[in-house]
Amino acid sequence: MMHSFFLLLSSFIIAYLLFSSLSYLGLFAIAFRKVKKENNLVHRESTDVLLRNQNTYPVSILVPAYNEEVGVVSTVRSLLALEYPQKEVIVIDDGSKDMTSEQMINEFKMVQIPFAFRTHIPTAEIIAIYQSSIFPYVRLIKKANGGKADALNAGINLSSFPYFCAIDGDSILENDGLIKTMKPIIESDGQVIVTGGSVRIANGSTISRSKVEVIDLPRHPVVIMQIIEYFRAFLIGRLALSRLNILLIVSGAFGVFNKERVIQAGGYNKNTVGEDMELVVRLHRLLREEKSKQRIEYVPDPVCWTEAPESLDVLKSQRIRWQRGLFETLWTHRKMMLNPKYGAVGMISMPYFLFIELLGAVFEFLGYFIIFGGFFFSLVDPNIALVMFIVTILYGSFISALAVLLEELTLHKYPKVSHLMRLYFWALTEAFWYRPLMVIWRIQGIFAAFRKKAHWGDMKRKGIST
């Protein structure tokens, strides 16, 4: 009895892992053409046209900050250097306990102003609004603590322009990053309401004055694995979903939104840690319910660099938070799941995120359990454990290794042959150490979703710009 149960479970998980591997390949096939098509474009040329066009929509840049005294000034400085015809920068100090506001006020000679803003979305109490006397389009909101989503909503209330983007304090946007991300919006004359820009890991590379000078790999295996993970997620998953107009994630690090639409949807949701994904799903829902032709698009070209955690502790809390956010979003919008009324978002991407991104961890965990049980405790036939082992390697290591190769085939952003070799061989080790760790943390994340408490993620920053 017990044996046949485990046999059944094993067959199911093996089938699941094989099916997921195949679906990854299918998704990549969809994305491949677009990556290949646009990769060799001389981008200075293609964005130049927009830069000179005065009808390019102005953008408000929101920087939510909580205890960011180390990085906030350099983030704002890098934003000032962005090539864009008309922009404003709004830093929202969400009740920091350190000197975040003071740093801003001193550096940019800010003075308090009685700003008459519109409350589109209710937020925690606004304590004061400051404006720089050097750059009048740089503002600071000091408010009571209310979480990242609340900070972003306050930023939306204060912003004056029709589009906004949100950028984390630990990210560096490339000089032409904003114009590249706005390009689909401008060229579609507003039919695209959200664009997400590809985010890359900055560790190892040299960045100065918002420009990546030398692209190199970091030494730390944990960070290398995260780079491989990004390849896998961005090249395989997101791009394909964007092609089908069913992308559910616009990375927390960089996205541009149509403000009116966001306000209409009710702004960021304060009750989830995955506020960016939740908002995108809500916008999808709005579009489908209105039967609108507007869409959400993803820009494959990297525009934004972020610092990946090097310590396992920080990585752990990040992954638990991500998984919890994913769970909360899927739960909030469970009505869309497998509901034909929501088109491909309901029929393909919601199930994709549920079965592959969320529950994948559970199935993989059971897989590892059966491997151990089979080899050491004769829980199942060792042959079946062996098959499970092979399929786990296929799913964990080979797909990642393939992602590395596909990146080289299309984008080849890491310049040296040794980079390619290192990435490839580290990818092969994934199933043996990195994936099991992720699986455990992701399961913890699912549990964490049941014990709600929104808070800012803790990240020990070293600073990525020199």
Add this chain to the structure above:
Amino acid sequence: MNIYFFWVLIAFLFLSQLLLLLFLSLRKLLINKKEQSITQEYDLLTESFSSYMMDPTDDRFLKEISISSNQTIVLEYLLNHYVAVTKGSANSPQVAQLSEKYLTERYKKQLKRRSWAIRMNTLYFIEDFHMKSLTPLLKEKLQKSFRLDQETQQLIRTLTSLNEPMTLSVLARYADAPVRLYIDVFKRLQLDIQLEELDMALKNEHNNKALKHAAVSYIGMTGLIGFLPRIEEELLSDDEELRIQALKSIQHLQSISSPSLLTPFFHSASWQERMFAARIAGKLQLSRYQEVLSELLGDSVWWVRYSSAEALTQFADGDILLSHLSANHPDRFARDMATQWEASLLGSEE
């Protein structure tokens, strides 16, 4: 479950990945080598190139490039860098001459390549280097295209920059051609032809709305003050969008022949019209409208309140007015807005 099947599967996948890895590494090695040699040559030729661009009698560069092993690529890099950093390089005879001599054949081939990115890049370069000899080929290509995709759009821009106003009539074939593309075309025309085409566009004999909007917008953007009376005529148009565009242009031109033309817009049903009227009154310091601006400070739309207050700051007595309004305006939102702008005036004087 047959265990051998899985062993074979994984062995097969592993081997094919290794093969792919080998291939990609070799490719990377070759590409890197090629790039290195190009960079070396680029560095080597930079000095004689710059010297030739400044003084064409120093023809060392011509000799060096004629024996270069990466001739076309290095020249493309050099010219591309030159036009990117040098003002007025669009009319440089050296750029045209060098590109015509060494790049024409290459670009002719590239325009027929299957890779979309290569064709796009080629179109950009032809525009940047002003390669007139390719005009017939580009025209032929444009006649063959029947969709206004990104490539056709760039084709239109490139051809216009080679001074071919026929692109406007091609563009008119597409009912959904965006205003922004018409503006791009106007921008690239030579001044005399540009004025002629703007005049035609304003007359709008073919009833092309996008073209007319683009003309009105472009005139404002570039400050072609000679067209002011024509823009003012559009204030009487039935088309609301066009009236708004005309107001926007007047704001940019910073001029109006008779301020009374603005009067009806302060009480328009469209908030954009009220907003632009307020902005113009501020920019041109039309003090006769101070009272109506104080009224608009209590408008129901935030942007109108904002722009009215901003307009009041432009007047010499703006600070006194705003300070009075911030205390005495009957509308609460108006008082807030006045307070904000009054403070901004103080801030700017610190």
